[in-house]
Amino acid sequence: MPWVSALPDTVDVVEQVTDATSCVSPDAQPRQVRRALSPSRAGDFMQCPLLYRFRVVDRLPEEPSAAAARGTLVHSVLERLFDVPAAERTVEAAIALVAPQWAAVVEQDPQLAALIGEETDEQTWFAEASELVRRWFALEDPTRLEPAERELYVEADVDGLTLRGYIDRLDRAPGEQLRVVDYKTGRSPSELFEAKALFQMKFYALVLWRTRGVVPAMLQLVYLGNGEIVRYVPDERDLLATERKVKAVWAAIERAAHSGDWRPHRTRLCDWCSHQARCPEFGGTPPPLPPDALGVALDPARTGEASPTGED
Ligand code: SF4
Secondary structure, three states: OOOEOOOOOOOOOOOOOOOOEEEEOOOOOEEEEOOEEOHHHHHHHHHOHHHHHHHHHOOOOOOOOHHHHHHHHHHHHHHHHOOOOHHHOOHHHHHHOHHHHHHHHHHHOHHHHHHHHHOEOHHHHHHHHHHHHHHHHHHOOHHHOEOOEEEEEEEEEEOOEEEEEEEEEEEEEOOOEEEEEEEEOOOOOOHHHHHHHHHHHHHHHHHHHHHHOOOOOEEEEEEOOOOEEEEEOOOHHHHHHHHHHHHHHHHHHHHHHHHOOOOOOOOHHHHHOOOHHHOHHHOOOOOOOOOOHHHHHHOHHHHOOOOOOOOO
């Protein structure tokens, strides 16, 4: 099936604030809370409620991660490559984008510049990113693709909860069939991560279904770390189950926000957590909750927690 669309669609951003909740700020002025959830933050809460608190409520800084920065760089290169005409989307053209896109990424987030020198040298850094880009060409042929959307911001209102995020690429086949594509710069997942990756894709599929009335025909995860593609064909039953799950996660977040009880949940994923020093599971003590904890916990949009080049 050719996943080609000659006519880029307009960005379909739905602005809805249909069920705002009032919350009292420290200066006692009521303010509107827009209940919102992205797949990344839902994933954080499912992994560990305390991790959600640290990221969303306390907004604690995290050490810049070389893997995440490399991922942002490669995403940026793959997105920009589609700016040029199809015939010019060669490996060489893509590799030529690596250095300028890194400059653009660092301009957005200057602390990432320190990764070069601390963890690696510039030559190795660019070579590793270029290798991931090269591997993508073995999996997909950009001269035959014309994405309908790239880095598409999507959001949908589900019973007063805004579901939102960024889709790396949306392809549309003749007949309006949609394919949701997500690039992962790591390896295809072990069981530990597989459910998380698929949940994210079903979350996007649910948002598209709710805003466009069409269940995407395919969800495609492109793993550049080991050169594998994982495809999944969702159906309405899947997406209804995802909607129930999202609502249940949100209900649990609301309970934690109101009670202030953000429990740690220790798993193997703690190895990658930046907050062990403050985590009771590792002998630490969380900081006191900030005064606006309730509002921020229920309205992560105000923290700017999703971005086009971020994990969502
Ligand atoms: S170290 Fe583990 S248990 Fe503690 S906050 Fe991080 S993810 Fe949660």
